[in-house]
Amino acid sequence: MHELSLLTGVVSAVESSAGGRAVEAVGLTVGxxxxxxxxxxxxxxxxxxxxxxxxxxxxxxxxxxxxxxxxQCATEREIDEFFDLTCPVCHTPTADLRHGREFTLDWVDVADGDGGSGAAGPED
Structure with a gap:
């Protein structure tokens, strides 16, 4: 299961940005x-x-x-992630995949020193 390996990397990045504070939530974007x-x-x-x-x-x-x-349609179309890269409306082949490959760490919600929480980006 490569998802565990991916999450191990996410946790490592979060630990680097959390400064030892407890993390309450982690936000990912997954295509x-x-x-x-x-x-x-x-x-x-x-x-x-x-x-x-x-x-x-x-x-x-x-x-x-x-x-x-x-x-052909001059527009962006949603496709099924398992289908080939063709327009679902006119069936024109296209290699221009616009969205769906993402795997990003977007934000981290860490506990602040007062017992509350604060959002931090992965670079914080």
Whole structure:
């Protein structure tokens, strides 16, 4: 299951930015053509966060549908992540995949020194 490996990297990046503070939530964006299985990602989260500053953190995932730009229709169209790269309306082949490959760490919600929480980007 490569989702555990991906989340281990996420937890490592979060630990670097959290400054030792407890993490309450982690936000990821995951595209449907990224190769990540969302159910496996959520299933691996408890294992990846065990014994880290993310121990009690929840995982929030934004699911991004796959889209292509169709030159014939001159518009972006959502495609099924398993179909080939063709416009679902006019069936024109296109290699212009616009969305769906994403796998990004978007934000981290860490506990502040007063017992509250504050959002931090992955670069903080």
């Amino acid at each position: 449907r053509r990224s190769g990540v299985v969302l159910e496996a990602l959520h299933g691996a989260w408890p294992v990846a966060r065990a014994g880290t500053v993310c121990e009690g953190a929840r995982l929030e995932v934004t699911d991004v549908p796959a889209t292509v730009y169709c030159p």
